[in-house]
Amino acid sequence: MTSLIDLEKAGKIEKTGATVKLPTRLNNLGTENMDVYRIPLKYLYYNDKNGRISTAIAGYHDELNPVNDTVDPAYNDFVAKLIEQNNPAALKRTQKSIQESGQRICGYVLEDGRIVDGNRRYTALRNLQKATGKTYYFEAVILPFSYDNQTDRSKIKKLELAIQMGVEKREDYDPVDLAVDIYQTTTGDDAMMTLADYVNVANMKKKEAERYYQGAVYMREFLKFIGADENNYHLIKENQIWSPFYEMGKSLANNFGDDDDSKVQKNETMNSYFGLILHDLHVGVSGTPARTHMRDFTQNIVKSPNLDEFNDEVSDAVEDLADTLQESPINNTTDLMTQLTEANDNISQFGDTYDTYMRDAKNGESVEKFIKSIKDSVKYYEDLNNNGGLAGTLRYGEISNEQLKQLQAYMRKLDGLCKDLFNKYGNEIR
Template identity: 30%
Template sequence: MNLLKDGVALGLVVRTELSRKLTVDGITQAYPVYKIRLDHLYYNDQNDRIATWISQYKSQHDGQSPNTSKGDMYNDIIEDFIVKSNPAAIVATQNNIELVDQREPGVVLVDGRIIDGNRRYTCLRRLSNKNDRFKYFEAVILERNIESSAKQIKMLELSIQHGEESKIDYNPIDRLVGIFNDIIDTKLLSVSEYAKSTSEQESDVRKRMEITGLMIEFLDFINAPKQFHIARDLQIGFPLEELAKLLKKCKSEDEIEDLKICVFTNILMKTSNDLGRFVRKIKDIVTSDYMGEFIEEQKEIAYRVVENLPPKGSVNEKLIREVIRANDEVGQALEQSMEKSLTKAKKTETRNRPIQLIEKATTLLEDIDMIILHKFNDSELQRVKRQLSKLEKVIDEIRANLDE
């Protein structure tokens, strides 16, 4: 059904006196707002947040996605996902709409696909079950379809969801899934187009692409390729962000791959309640002489974990939490390896601290511009001489301790 033609003619769509400003194809203008019957709208399966949940549905239904043509059945499936993603937000929004009606118009395509307003639409569907007053959704209707205007529609959606002042606080994994789908997998958008839509720097988008790549590698590592809901459920966004920084300190590609295996295994086994902080601690080991020893120990344990992983298609959140992570022996072995290497690295750092300070002091003194010294007045010269005398005493004391 074309909402602006058939919908209006049948009385299912009614124009209101409201309008909403949107920037479409680089042009900002006010678009009229319509009241649209709820049963002639449907959720956008290409929305970043919804795409994460659809990955879970596919894993439970032999790789099949929910069918958008099945009307209420399709909407019921997605509604359940949206409610579960943030129940508190749904309750707050639903209570507000019930009290003062829908205040912020959404955005839909002419075929009924919702581009902005999934949460509001969800709340109205729930409220309409007990009161017909809520059976309409107020929204701008764009005369576009996903087949011919996919790029423009996606850029508009990103602009609304991430680029405006009232942007939704997306789960980090949802954003990574969006980057994977839009830039890496389908190549629907370029980095510059994505950055423009979300009002970000291109460098920030590229950093998130690195983290997205790590998410894909992690899911492959645990035999759960593209099961994004697992990444979201395990809350691996921040640990992967820290890992991306850590990998830049590696000296070779082999070291990078080895370190990924170590960190992926610890994330899977959840050897710390704060995995982001745990990954940051590894930095002290990476920059020490004990990196090789740490890597070998961790890899040996990692291989034991990988060998016992179920085949692809069998890994899910419950199995990870109740079976894989229940192996206390492996978890303790990983923790002990980490603590041992970290203790050695810290001892070495403490022992080398005097050398590091002397090297730093020498570098600072060597950077003094001698020409400037000739321009000092008497007071400034006396101050320099006093500090040099103190410095000589400190050096003499250090030498005396070295001769003991």
């Protein structure tokens, strides 16, 4: 492993003369300004633990080895391409700014060359060096930490969050990246920090962080369900289906308890949600419409007395759908769509059942609305009668005999209609 601190001691890395203060305190660091160094690009590499990058490369973890360019530039080249594809316009602006005015904002790197902050600036510098043949340097603070040291990991993550959630706008953080980052940072025996710590450092609301965490949990369950690598989050981003998992996480948390029966029902409902997500993907529904479908499903079926019946009716189709999807490896969207075509009969069966239950639910909702409108009308006439037959502040002295006769005629007609409707409803009773 290359040590930037050793290289600095050997005179291969020099200070710029500038100093900065960390955006957060890390033990004894942060109370004083720290030196900024000019670091040759070949000694640096992208941070595979970064929320955004880890999501993008998750499906390639067996093929990629995070190392600097002196060992193998393939890793940096791969990540650089992802960064450029994510926001080419922003990268061009950064590259132009650096070319004209130099690097204005320093980055942060670990002693082994791992970049904690400054990925886009580093990418721009690599591009300029390749395009011009000139030597460029990444100006950054060198932090005496390493991911190899368990106690250092939480400090590194704290700094990363302080920078990304403090300096950058939260909305620039892709929701899938954020969900995965929360999950990876707070899960497992060697978690970098607790969810409460993450919430505090990232300046998030606890409920919001919990929903993102649950969304990540169900993304992973979904990826296993279809036979993909549970870390292949790129499938979720590419198909714009994050919001269904966010909605699903809220629903399953709010509508089911912790007893054994509830856990069984919750698991069955989770599979039904997966069936709906796959059905929507097959027919081309994603983004906001997919989120709306999930909310409708939650409101009209999950919260209804018919949930168990629905789960029973679709269970065979959903199970067969999972079996078909798992027959061949799913590594990308093309693989997924191919397998969904193979499972067309199962998807159609699920869709037909779903449409039937939703139609019945909405018809039932319409009936309730209709009955309420009649109830409101009855209430209006009750209030009219209680007020002596007049509305508001009207007085009989204000009404002519001709107008009173009109009111009588309307009431006689209304009386006849009420008798007809009463008999009609009575005849329909089964």
